[in-house]
Amino acid sequence: MQRGIRRVQDLCKVLQLPSVFEETAVLYFQRALQHPSFHLVSLEKKELLGGCCVFVTCRQHNWPLTMGTICSLLYAKKELFAGVYLSVQKELELSVPALSLMDLVKTHLNSFRLFQCAADIPAPFVEDKEKMVARTMQIVELASETWLVTGRHPVPIITAAAFLSWQSLQPAARLTCTFARFCKVAGVDLPPPAHLRLKELHEILLRMASQLAWLRVFKMDKKMAIKHIGDLLQHRIFLLKKSFCTEDAEEQRAGAQGEGCPGSPPAAGGAAQEEARPSEGKRQRDGGRRPLLPPCLIKPRKRLRTAAPSAADLAITGEEPISDSEIEQYLRGQEEIQAFSKAKTWL
Numbered sequence: 001m002q003r004g005i006r007r008v009q010d011l012c013k014v015l016q017l018p019s020v021f022e023e024t025a026v027l028y029f030q031r032a033l034q035h036p037s038f039h040l041v042s043l044e045k046k047e048l049l050g051g052c053c054v055f056v057t058c059r060q061h062n063w064p065l066t067m068g069t070i071c072s073l074l075y076a077k078k079e080l081f082a083g084v085y086l087s088v089q090k091e092l093e094l095s096v097p098a099l100s101l102m103d104l105v106k107t108h109l110n111s112f113r114l115f116q117c118a119a120d121i122p123a124p125f126v127e128d129k130e131k132m133v134a135r136t137m138q139i140v141e142l143a144s145e146t147w148l149v150t151g152r153h154p155v156p157i158i159t160a161a162a163f164l165s166w167q168s169l170q171p172a173a174r175l176t177c178t179f180a181r182f183c184k185v186a187g188v189d190l191p192p193p194a195h196l197r198l199k200e201l202h203e204i205l206l207r208m209a210s211q212l213a214w215l216r217v218f219k220m221d222k223k224m225a226i227k228h229i230g231d232l233l234q235h236r237i238f239l240l241k242k243s244f245c246t247e248d249a250e251e252q253r254a255g256a257q258g259e260g261c262p263g264s265p266p267a268a269g270g271a272a273q274e275e276a277r278p279s280e281g282k283r284q285r286d287g288g289r290r291p292l293l294p295p296c297l298i299k300p301r302k303r304l305r306t307a308a309p310s311a312a313d314l315a316i317t318g319e320e321p322i323s324d325s326e327i328e329q330y331l332r333g334q335e336e337i338q339a340f341s342k343a344k345t346w347l
Contacts, residue, residue: 001030001033004029004033004046004047004049004050005026005029005030005050007047007050008022008025008026008029008050008053008054009022009026011025011050011051011054011070011073011074012025012054014073015054015058015065015069015073017054017057017058017063020061021054021057021058021061021063024057024060025050025053025054025056025057026053028053028056028057028088028092028094029049029050029053031092032049032052032053032088032091032092033046033049035091035092037087037091038087038091044080045080045084047074048074048076048080048081048084049084049088051070051071051073051074051076051081052081052084052085052088053088054070055067055070055085056085056088056089056094056096059096059097060094060095060096060097062097062100062103064100064103064104064106064107065107066104066107066108066155067081067082067085068155068189069107069111101140101144101149101154102137102140104154104155104158105133105136105137105140105158105161106133108155108158108159108162108188109129109132109133109136109158109162111187111188112132112162112186112187112188113185113186113187114126114127114132114166114185114186115127115128115129115132120185121185122185124170124173124174125174125177125182125185125186127166127169127170128169131169132162132165132166132169135165135168135169135229135230135233136158136161136162136165138165138233139161139164139165139201139229139233140157140158140161142201142204142233142236143157143161143197143200143201143204145236145240146204146240146292147292147293147294147295148197148200148201148204148295150294151296152193152197153191153193155191156191156192156193156194156196156197157194157197157201159183159188159190159191159194159197160179160194160197160198160201161201163179163182163183163198164198164201164205164226164229165229166182167226168226168227168229168230171223171226171227175223175226175227179194179195179198200295202222202225205222205225205226205229205232206220206221206222206225207243208225208232208236208239208240208243209224209225209228209232211239211242211243212228212231212232212235212239215228240292243292
């Protein structure tokens with residue numbers, strides 16, 4: 001136990017936590033070792049108990065600390081650490097509040113090596129920390145308003161937002177930089193879903209940029225949208241609202257043209273179809289705008305197809321189960337019993 005307590009204290013010193021945090025983490029660690037649920041666990045899990053107690057303490061005091069930071073300090077697998085953390089929270093009956101997304105943005109960006117000049121960091125990569133944190137938080141807020149954060153791990157979306165904010169602050173020198181090289185120079189891991197989150201953010205930015213009048217004269221692509229991220233974020237509420245209104249109007253107009261008025265002559269319907277053709281062409285030029293829905297509704301997962309029943313399965317053997325409704329067809333009701341008894345007397 002003394003060795004584990006020293007590990008907890010050393011971890012708190014490395015993270016520069018207040019002394020109150022250290023005392024609470026040690027108390028939780030002692031409770032965990034005395035709990036019967038952790039007596040027979042493996043040595044690897046026992047070594048993670050201290051880190052879990054420190055992580056719980058930081059979350060309870062709203063101290064921005066990610067699970068990835070703890071795992072990197074302990075050289076632990078995230079899946080194993082998450083399992084031990086949930087067990088500690090359940091067995092010790094600890095109340096852990098959810099970490100604020102904005103606090104997580106600040107904490108994650110603190111691990112980027114882009115805010116100080118160094119020999120291994122090219123000059124175009126260095127950026128002011130306050131500017132990058134503010135722009136990244138705005139992009140994460142936009143992602144939250146467009147359903148890109150709900151139900152997903154926050155680190156990939158924060159990493160993608162940080163890359164976009166970094167590019168937009170000096171687009172002339174940074175638009176040619178790839179996402180992988182950015183993460184390598186910044187000294188952070190590139191989560192596998194981050195490329196998908198970046199693609200989704202590009203789609204949202206392009207859709208918003210198409211609503212700005214002064215950008216319609218340019219050929220719209222993702223590089224052009226990144227150059228004007230500042231304008232898009234400044235007017236994001238208006239642009240998103242305009243996108244919603246445009247979609248609703250198009251759907252209502254398409255529904256009215258499809259149904260038509262019952263008393264209108266055929267010529268009116270033909271004219272309506274002629275008027276609809278330019279709007280359809282405009283929709284194709286705009287890139288096929290769609291309602292702003294969660295990604296799980298826009299691109300649902302493919303369901304596995306069930307195998308078609310074979311001829312042997314379809315063959316009638318006489319041993320098929322009989323449903324209750326079919327059995328009821330053979331049972332006589334009260335009226336049928338009375339009618340049958342009357343007919344029997346006549347016979």
